[in-house]
Amino acid sequence: MMSVENNDQHYDVLVVGAGFAGLYLLHRLRAQGMRVKVFEAGDDVGGTWYWNRYPGARCDVESLEYSFSFSEELQQEWKWSERYAGQPEILRYLQHVADRFDLRRDVLFNTRVARARFSPARNEWTVNTEAGEQYRARYCVMATGNLSKASVPDIPGIESFKGRWFHTSAWPKEPVDFTGLRVGVVGTGSTGIQLVPRVAEQARHLYVFQRTANYCIPLRNGPQDAGIERDVKGRYAAVRKQARESPSGVAGFNVPTQSVLEVRPEEREAAFERRWNWGGIGLTRAFNDVLFNEESNRIASEYVKRKMREVVKDPKVADALTPTYPIGTKRLCADTGYFQAFNRDNVTLVDIRRSPIRAMGPHSVETGEATYEVDALIFATGFDAMTGTLLAIDIGVENGPTLRSLWADGPHAYLGLMVAGLPNLFMVTGPGSPSVLSNVVVSIEQHVEWITNCLAHMQERGLDHIEALADAQQTWGDHVNEVAGRSLLAKASSWYTGANIPGKPRGFIPYMGGVGAFRAHCDEVARNGYQGFALSTARQAQGSPA
């Protein structure tokens, strides 16, 4: 590592990540007159949409809503070609945002941050890149993304595999042609479900290795309807406000007021049918208790299972594709031709719950039951979600706690914004905030605005030190757990609870209380003088027993 004397560069704020969150942070902080440097491991902006270039990658929140709201000009001028944009278009959008607001000049690309240390004596963070460069700033913001550290299964013999293998989140920039190849896909979550129909169109044969059968609702994507676009753009401010105040950050979903159990069966069927035909992941919001009441959930689950079984021709395959857990307790998936793909002669479903993958050979995948010859293998195995990317960086205080030590038994954070014990370090959509349970762009804008407003507040008052208080963090964590505990989600084994990563502490990570309620609470905290945070000057902080 280079010495501080030789190569230290001073900024007001260092930001890690140049996806939606990092770009908006840079824009806001710069407007506040702050000197900012952004570090990005990739060679361009885009984050999720830079890395996840697999065939079929697209958003499942409608693009008119899965986009920035902070600039009226931007939201009016950008035209989405599809109802749910594909990865290339979302990446082009973020590249446009970077150009339009002249953001690239403050981003260091191809630069992975390895370490971040806070010096109490200097009241500043020092960030070290993997290349050994060193940067300093008063504040550091981790805009590193909830779904950005890949989870790749550790399969014996993988190094002997002679074909190409891929993880969907590190997909090559050039298109991959599977024509004539025998291909394996491991994983049938949101990503696998998007990918399978596309690869099935090309591959000679496709083996889909499934551990968990998941619920899918047809996305019903198509060209962006001009009338809907005109309507939304004509009242964008109101649409965005509704999204911000809604439970999930989406204006298009009405907030349900009725229980599944209080309506007649035909009404219930009609309500599910409307959501099914509208498409996308709003089905569990047809009623207010699908995620909370076991009987309501069972009825919703049975409805979706029945719809899925209508598509799959082979009853044995349909059985294997039928989920066995309550709907919505793992991320609901949205598909375009997923179940139809299993009606093709060149697609085989392999149940790796019954017989797990044991090893890979030079040209094969071996389960306990059979050997499958493959020329290429795709891991659609998801992420070490919400905490993995943060813990991959060695974050800590000089002669003090590290993030890894503070989170040894699971993540603790106050409002998903800060971790007690790590002063002047913010996170965007951190643990205990709605994050992955929401339209994430809405949650990102809310966190970025809160953080930048907080820094402006401190600047105006000559303050330069902020810490989350341990008791406020504890109280918030208890509330997060209490809300999750009321739902069926906390009981499930899912990536929401860390269950997909061997050895990861179990616990429900995001906040289920809803985007609107969360925003109102964060605003109130700020109005009450940043209740639960200690704001001071560095000198006061050093003098304090804390």
Ligand SMILES: Cc1cc2nc3c(=O)[nH]c(=O)nc-3n(C[C@H](O)[C@H](O)[C@H](O)COP(=O)(O)OP(=O)(O)OC[C@H]3O[C@@H](n4cnc5c(N)ncnc54)[C@H](O)[C@@H]3O)c2cc1C
């Ligand atoms: C396939 C896919 C589809 C999705 N679809 C939706 C959707 O429909 N709706 C929705 O709301 N959300 C969706 N999401 C979630 C999505 O991640 C967020 O919506 C959003 O893009 C997150 O933006 P971000 O800026 O917080 O993080 P990211 O986009 O993940 O950006 C983080 C950036 O930080 C960089 N980084 C991380 N660590 C380091 C380091 N140590 N040093 C330097 N750089 C680093 C990464 O390279 C990355 O570019 C989807 C996610 C995936 C993977």
